[in-house]
Amino acid sequence: MKITATAVALFLWALGSAFAVSPQDSCVTCHSALEGKQAEPARLFAADVHRQVGLGCADCHGGDPKDESMNAMSRAKGFRGAPKKAQVPEFCARCHADIAYMRRFNPKLRVDQLSQYLTSVHGKRLKQGDTKVAACVDCHGVHNMLPASDTRSPVHPTNVASTCARCHADAEHMKGYKTPTDQVARYLKSVHAEMLAQGDTAAPTCSTCHGNHGATPPGVTSVANVCGTCHVFFEQLFVKSPHQAAFARMGLPGCVECHSNHEIVKPADDWVGVGAKAVCVNCHAVGDKGYAAAQKMAGDLARLKTFLGRAEEILGTAERSGMGVSGPKVELTNAHEALVKARVNVHSFNEPEVRKLTEQGVDIAQKAYQAGVVALRERDVRRKGLGISLIFIVLAVSGLYLKIRQIESGSRT
Amino acid sequence: MATADPPQSAGFRPGRRWINLLLGSGVVASIASFIYPAIRYIIPPVVGESPSRSVVAAKVAELKRNTGKIFKFGSRPALLVRTADGEFKAYSAVCTHLNCTVQYREDLRQIWCACHNGLYDLEGRNVSGPPPRPLETFKVNVQGEDVVVTRSA
């Protein structure tokens, strides 16, 4: 008896608390029953991150969800309705700029999005009354917002490019602005997009260089800094190189001059030098110092690659022949490393520096090659052993042959 | 057999003794040349055991705290680190970006690639710079004086 009573009490309590967690929300009740555009927010909101942390319609739009009449959406009840485009940033910032409020949900989340946004090209133009630019919801979505870490979110690293492309690749939309519309298409051909597609979410997308809320194209002087945040060594070498001053004089941005801005493809060794694909000859011509240096640097790299290839080939042959060459192979990784470093040092545009590295590599590769020669020589000793054995075999076979002839000539008579 | 040679075989015809000598020495020498490698094969080589998946990377006393050491593991370089806490950790020393050899940076207390400034933490995770993947990590056991590094299966 007592147990039953307890059970019933528990059940009622559980029922009650379930209702307490999701109280009847008149916004959802009514809007779900409506049609088309007016039903959409109620439907989408179920998966929204704001819903997940326990917020409801009224927390943004105001009004009284407990009131079941149309009175719920009266000014008296604090109803704010849907914001106009120009008001969207402030509408979101009501909470998102309030550190005390945000801390209740996610203390790690930043609260400077609005102030950043106001510095962005988007923000400035919106202030000037241009409603074609992006505000919060244009990138983050409305009513079905997800955290950026969610792969379904339009602002997840893997989706950012296509989100930006929605406007920036749309020639119709971008009519009247000076920006081109092929950036995303070109970005998608870049090594950065390739890495991102391979699952390296640290690889840069649009917002990595342009900023997200404070989205602005980097200026001529800051390009090297932007690239240098990841490509540290290249920036360090570049700023010390003669190109730094020369580029600044001519008003040229640094890195992108050779590597392009959006279509940043994997660089190849034939970019250095004076050949058909070389970027040096874009500025340098026969006779100037840079031209000679470029030619020499290309020669340095080619020389190391030749020696490296030779060593790799001979060690490969030796290894496949079953010779132990793991030692020289480990050594050879240093020559490979010298090549990688030399490629970095090309950005010092200081040919002796590059040559120092390539010659180090050549030395190592030479030694590895010699080890390969020794290994192959040892392999050839095997052939000598084979030769000796073959001589004995020939002796034995000719002995056998003569023996057979002898036996058979005897038996036949 | 004192029979005369048949007329059709008028060519080279050595005597029975010569044939037996040729045959005997040929057979003995050739068999010796087959047996010799086999016997040499049976005698175990200097490196008695195949290296398989573990190697003695260093002696315990060899490595001070907060230092690293590159050692050869198979035909690739590997990195043994003794952390500031005195713990041993081992990784493949081949950077996941462009295969340069990484090193332990005492000042950063991280693993660093000199080629493009790639950084890995002491769990081998790529934390900064271009490396797209973490370093492969190995198991470390201390057996007496030896630090033994084992490739996990």
Place this chain on the structure above:
Amino acid sequence: MASLYRQILNWLDERFGAGAVEDFLRHKTVPIHRHTIWYYFGGMTLFLFVIQVLTGILLLLYYRPTPDDAFESVQHIMTQVRFGWLIRSVHSWSANLMIFTAFVHMFSVYFLKGYRKPRELTWITGMLLFFVLLGFGFSGYLLPWNTLAFFATKVGTEMAGAIPVLGKWLLVFLRGGEEVTGATLTRFFGFHVAVLPGLATVLLAMHLLLVQHLGMSVPPGVERATAEGRATARVMPFFPNFLLRDIIGWYVALGVLGALAAIFPWELGTKADLFAPAPAGIRPEWYFLFMFQTLKLLPARIFFLEGELVGLLGFSLAAAIWVVVPFLDYRAGFGRVTRFFTGLGIFALGFIVAMSFLALW
């Protein structure tokens, strides 16, 4: 010298009748005719088998059959152990030559109707031996645990899985689980060094006893010519005349093996990675190529059956027919050559050669 030899022989004779063996050797003859050359291939296959046993035992001294160690231990044999490269290369090359000579032996016996009464059992034991050799080849291929072998084994065992009813069970039996793993390696090692050698020994003993008991078969054409007086039946003593010729062949085989091992060392490849995607150009050993290629060429569906299944059933049926051919071609026992069976043999040979070449193209 001679008397000591006599004495030993007498001593043995009193104990188990060694004299009979000597007697037998003295009286054993080999017929001489224009097809005598084909008699050598059986002995050659046997010789290469002996080489396999010897080098196999040597390899066992250092080989370790676990997925962690297999590749490394073969590498160790090839690089650290003195003459290890030779032993391993000879083992690999000899295996391939052996399968080749076995093929030649089988087809020569087939075309010369060597299987006809009373040699049906010799043929059947020979065929079983041939299947055992293929089993040796298939299981041994995996043991170095390199990428190619790993994926070839995966594909090969998958085919066994396509067999109806028993397939699934057979696949699990072969792989030692659902997938090709270390368990498969252990199993294949067991097959390769214990199960198959046992089977081979028994079958080989039967095969050789039957050959000795029945003597060499003379092709019907030669028999007829002799009976009609168009030719005289000539023979040569097995010992020493034929045996010495055999030995010359064996020496040549040894020379060829040594040369192949020294000039074209058997490659080791790269260690198998269970999680790596299959590399391009996976193909089995050459003697399985014709089956591999046929299965590849078959359409995905034939009537209501899966193409691969049809292919496998076809091969099983063909193998079964091939094994019992002495009973199907019983007329050969009366000295009558049936065109149909000669044609069948030519078709089989042509098919195997053509498909193998197509695969290599």
